[in-house]
Amino acid sequence: MYDPERYETFKSGSKEAIVTHVPELLADMGWKIGDKILDYGYGAGSTCINYFVPMAQKYNSTIDAVDISDAMIAYAKSHHPHLLVRYCHGDINDASFPFKQEKYDKIFGICVLHYIKDYQKALHRFYDILNPDGEFGFIVYGEGILFHTWEALGKNPKWELYMQGYETYLPRWYENKEDVGVCIRKSLLDAGFDIFGIKIEDKALLNIISTYAEVFMALNPFLKKFPTELFPELKEEYHNMLRSYYNVTPDATSMILTHRLIVGVAKKLAYNAK
Numbered sequence: 001m002y003d004p005e006r007y008e009t010f011k012s013g014s015k016e017a018i019v020t021h022v023p024e025l026l027a028d029m030g031w032k033i034g035d036k037i038l039d040y041g042y043g044a045g046s047t048c049i050n051y052f053v054p055m056a057q058k059y060n061s062t063i064d065a066v067d068i069s070d071a072m073i074a075y076a077k078s079h080h081p082h083l084l085v086r087y088c089h090g091d092i093n094d095a096s097f098p099f100k101q102e103k104y105d106k107i108f109g110i111c112v113l114h115y116i117k118d119y120q121k122a123l124h125r126f127y128d129i130l131n132p133d134g135e136f137g138f139i140v141y142g143e144g145i146l147f148h149t150w151e152a153l154g155k156n157p158k159w160e161l162y163m164q165g166y167e168t169y170l171p172r173w174y175e176n177k178e179d180v181g182v183c184i185r186k187s188l189l190d191a192g193f194d195i196f197g198i199k200i201e202d203k204a205l206l207n208i209i210s211t212y213a214e215v216f217m218a219l220n221p222f223l224k225k226f227p228t229e230l231f232p233e234l235k236e237e238y239h240n241m242l243r244s245y246y247n248v249t250p251d252a253t254s255m256i257l258t259h260r261l262i263v264g265v266a267k268k269l270a271y272n273a274k
C-alpha cells in the first residue's frame with residue numbers, strides 16, 4: 001500500500017476480511033507466555049494495533065512489524081505507536097529484512113502474500129525464522145483484478161511511462177494463470193509447513209466503483225510517479241477498467257465484485273523442523 005490515508009478511508013473489502021477472519025486465526029492458534037510475533041506487511045498498522053497488540057499484552061509478548069512501504073511505515077508510527085511494537089522497513093526475500101537473526105513463535109501475513117511475486121521464497125523464509133511449533137497465520141486474496149489493472153496501465157501508452165517495472169509486482173500465480181488456492185497450499189507444504197487449517201471462500205459483494213478505484217489507486221506501487229494533476233484521469237481510468245472487467249455498463253456506479261479468500265494457519269512442527 002502506497003497511499004495510507006486513501007487506503008484507510010476506502011478499504012471496505014479488506015476491512016471486512018480482517019474483521020471476520022483475523023479473530024478466527026488468533027483463536028485457532030496455540031498461545032503461550034512470551035510468544036514473539038512478526039507482523040509482515042502490516043500496511044497502515046491498524047490490524048497490528050487492533051488485533052495483535054492485545055494478544056501481545058495478554059501473553060507478555062513483543063511484536064516486530066515489517067513492511068516494504070516507507071509511506072505505510074511513517075503512517076503506522078504516527079497513527080499507531082505502541083511500546084510493544086517495532087515498526088521497520090524490510091523485504092522478507094532480500095537482505096533488507098531487519099531481523100535475520102530473530103526467531104518467532106507467531107508470524108502473520110494478513111492480506112500480503114498476494115502482493116509478493118516470489119511468494120514461494122517468502123514462505124520458505126517464514127518457515128526458516130519460525131521456532132519449532134511456531135505458527136503462520138495468513139489471509140490471501142485470490143482475485144486477479146488488481147494485478148489486471150497494473151498490467152493494463154503498464155501496457156497503455158498513456159500510462160506506461162509511470163508504470164515501468166510493473167511486472168516485478170505480479171505474483172507468479174497470476175502470471176501463470178494458476179489457481180491461487182492450489183498454489184498457496186502446495187507452496188506451504190513445499191516450504192515444510194504442516195497445514196492445520198485452511199479454507200477457501202468465494203464471495204460476491206455489491207461495491208461502489210468509485211470506492212474501489214480509490215483503493216486500487218492506494219495500492220498502486222507506482223502512484224508517486226504519477227503527476228497529481230493526472231489523478232482525476234487516472235481515477236476515471238480505474239473506473240473504466242473496473243466496468244470493463246466486471247462487464248457493467250459504461251455509466252454504472254456499482255458492480256458485483258467477486259473475490260476469493262484463502263485463510264488459514266500452518267505450523268512448523270518440532271519433529272519436522274529443518
